[in-house]
Amino acid sequence: MPSKGVDVYAYIAVPGCAVEVSVPKHSVRLTDLRRFHKVSMEVDARAISSFFDKRGRFTFKVFHDGALVTEQWINVNALTGNASDGTMDVIAKTPAIFYRDKLAVCYGLYEAGAGHGGLPSRHQCYVTVAPIYENYxxxxxxxxxxxxxxxxxxxxxxxxxxxxxxxxxxxxxxxxxxxxxxxxxxxxxxxxxxxxxxxxxxxxxxxxxxxxxxxxxxxxxxxxxxxxxxxxxxxxxxxxxxxxxxxxxxxxxxxxxxxxxxxxxxxxxxxxxxxxxxxxxxxxxxxxxxxxxxxxxxxxxxxxxxxxxxxxxxxxxxxxxxxxxxxxxxxxxxxxxxxxxxxxxxxxxxxxxxxxxxxxxxxxxxxxxxxxxxxxxxxxxxxxxxxxxxxxxxxxxxxxxxxxxxxxxxxxxxxxxxxxxxxxxxxxxxxxxxxxxxxxxxxxxxxxxxxxxxxxxxxxxxxxxxxxxxxxxx
The missing domain is CATH 3.20.20.190 (Phosphatidylinositol (PI) phosphodiesterase)
Structure with missing residues (x-):
């Protein structure tokens, strides 16, 4: 069955934080501090129950001491590979999120095509969780x-x-x-x-x-x-x-x-x-x-x-x-x-x-x-x-x-x-x-x-x- 890949690059620099990434029937939770994580996932048509609608949600969530800081998502069509709707469909509308003067979440999504011109054929998402360095x-x-x-x-x-x-x-x-x-x-x-x-x-x-x-x-x-x-x-x-x-x-x-x-x-x-x-x-x-x-x-x-x-x-x-x-x-x-x-x-x-x-x-x-x-x-x-x-x-x-x-x-x-x-x-x-x-x-x-x-x-x-x-x- 067809699928579309998503590569996630994550970095966590605040103790007590976790980044959870998921697609239908598969999720990964990241907690290691100051590690450059890479997670490769597939939005697989077999994991989507609808016979006619083969869109599956790619999501990432950030937690701090168990509390949800933010949840961002986009629908990925396992048949066409298109990413649409959701909160990450326009890069200009993915601003940094500041949470309780404790941390800053920065993120973005590249919607990949078929890999023409050597460009990635898998969607690319990055998310970082770091202290707010307002007084660097x-x-x-x-x-x-x-x-x-x-x-x-x-x-x-x-x-x-x-x-x-x-x-x-x-x-x-x-x-x-x-x-x-x-x-x-x-x-x-x-x-x-x-x-x-x-x-x-x-x-x-x-x-x-x-x-x-x-x-x-x-x-x-x-x-x-x-x-x-x-x-x-x-x-x-x-x-x-x-x-x-x-x-x-x-x-x-x-x-x-x-x-x-x-x-x-x-x-x-x-x-x-x-x-x-x-x-x-x-x-x-x-x-x-x-x-x-x-x-x-x-x-x-x-x-x-x-x-x-x-x-x-x-x-x-x-x-x-x-x-x-x-x-x-x-x-x-x-x-x-x-x-x-x-x-x-x-x-x-x-x-x-x-x-x-x-x-x-x-x-x-x-x-x-x-x-x-x-x-x-x-x-x-x-x-x-x-x-x-x-x-x-x-x-x-x-x-x-x-x-x-x-x-x-x-x-x-x-x-x-x-x-x-x-x-x-x-x-x-x-x-x-x-x-x-x-x-x-x-x-x-x-x-x-x-x-x-x-x-x-x-x-x-x-x-x-x-x-x-x-x-x-x-």
Whole structure:
């Protein structure tokens, strides 16, 4: 009889918690702490009593001290493999869940097709249960403690990759005003999508526009405030004005506003991002956040970056009314946590500084993470760290650089089928254990470490927190 597979990747970092996953006539309960669990299940037609309706429910439940924290589910058709209805049918509607100030549950589901283009043929679900790291810096280096006098550079900072692409709202406003055909122009420097756009009519591109954007650009699903509560403390932001062809349409106003740019696809406004970060710092007086401005991949000839004066004005506007002072690279590298707090330099702002990143176009163009894993020891050699401002370990794959995977995501995918989401659980299951086991003896203590990931969740943050504690105690 036909069936559809579901792979579940789970991580539990809170004592007393359990994750229970189930399909018709089969369930598994996970309790081991800080283990990267993988469970493979089948929604089997033989286990579904109805003769005509062969949909079976895939469910996961999270418990804390026996109490139900959350239950999430989706119906899986054992005949067609389709996943529908339920609470996980749209990735944008699966926000992190905070439970009684004790824990954060982060989760997501990739709806798999038949495995075209090398993409998974089994549905992929990830779920993490971790402490709420809302006071990440404070709890690891408490004010007045000996650890507060350690260099801030000892920290490993969790980071959401492309934080500004956590929503379709800016792009949807553009599409509503000027139509979907404009997407071909916005992604003109993506070599694989450009070929696809050239092969399709303007009408076809217009119809596919939301899928194109979602498959290529959306890498987060939680709000900035939620990401900060999960534990994010480092952000890369690529602010620039809207594409020159969009500005005259008035799709987004005012015209001089700067947005996060993924290629030329607009995301979160820069001023909104800065206000959110400063607001969080004001309400969390022991926290420290690092921001790095850069413009990798942004077509600056058509998306104008802010001038030095505009960058200063954005920062001044965000800091106005607070006692927070902007710090710089020297502050980040040389000062202790206590000194940064005393000097009120709790917002470190970097601008295109030279860091050591593990990212490479070839090694990160993967659907299983193996090439990333194999590359890490070589990239992170001690000699490569010399002279670099910090080390950025990127955990997320970039299947958007794989032509067949992109074509499938764009032509056939929906709101849970992004090729970026397809690799989330698979890569985390391989990359994060390597980071946990190797960073302490691989990265020099005087180099701050960034741990970056798509769909930032509790496992990434918990690994970073435990490494931070070990580095601070050395």
């Amino acid at each position: 810096i404070r709890d690891l280096a408490p004010p007045g403690s000996p650890l507060e006098n350690k260099p801030f550079a000892r920290f490993v900072l969790p980071s959401p990759h492309d934080v500004g692409m956590n929503s379709m709202s800016s792009t949807e406003a553009v599409l509503k005003r000027v139509g979907g055909a404009v997407v071909a122009e916005l992604i003109h420097n993506h070599r694989y999508i450009t070929r696809l756009a050239d092969a399709l009519s303007g009408r076809a591109i217009a119809l596919l526009a939301p899928n194109i954007v979602f498959s290529l650009a959306i890498t987060q699903k939680d709000t900035l405030e939620t990401l900060l509560r999960i534990g994010a403390r480092y952000f890369e932001f690529r602010p620039a004005r809207l594409h020159k062809s969009i500005i005259p349409t008035g799709a987004l106003t005012p015209a001089e506003r700067h947005y996060f740019q993924h290629s030329a696809i607009p995301g979160m406004p820069y001023d909104e991002f800065l206000r959110g970060v400063v607001s969080f710092l004001r309400s969390h007086p022991a926290e420290i956040i690092v921001i790095q401005l850069r413009w990798d991949g942004v077509p600056t000839d058509v998306c104008t970056p802010p001038t030095a004066e505009e960058k200063r004005r954005h920062l001044d506007d965000a800091l106005r009314g607070s006692d927070i002072v902007a710090g710089n690279l020297d502050d980040m590298r040389r000062k202790t946590v206590a000194q940064l707090r005393k000097d009120k330099k709790r917002l470190i702002v970097l601008d295109s500084v030279d860091s050591l990143s593990t990212y490479g176009d070839d090694t990160y163009a993967t659907l299983n993470g193996d090439s990333i894993l194999a590359s890490l020891p070589g990239v992170l050699k001690k000699e490569n760290q010399r002279g670099k401002a910090f080390v950025n370990i990127q955990c997320q794959a970039t299947p958007s650089n794989i032509p067949k995977a992109v074509a499938h995501s764009v032509l056939e995918a929906g709101s849970t089928n992004s090729c970026l989401l397809a690799t989330k659980g698979i890569c985390d299951h391989k990359i994060l254990p390597w980071v946990r086991d190797n960073v302490l003896n691989t990265i020099e203590l005087d180099h701050l470490v960034v741990l970056m990931n798509d769909w930032l969740e509790g496992a990434t943050v918990d690994v970073a927190a435990r490494l931070s504690k070990q580095r601070l105690e050395r």
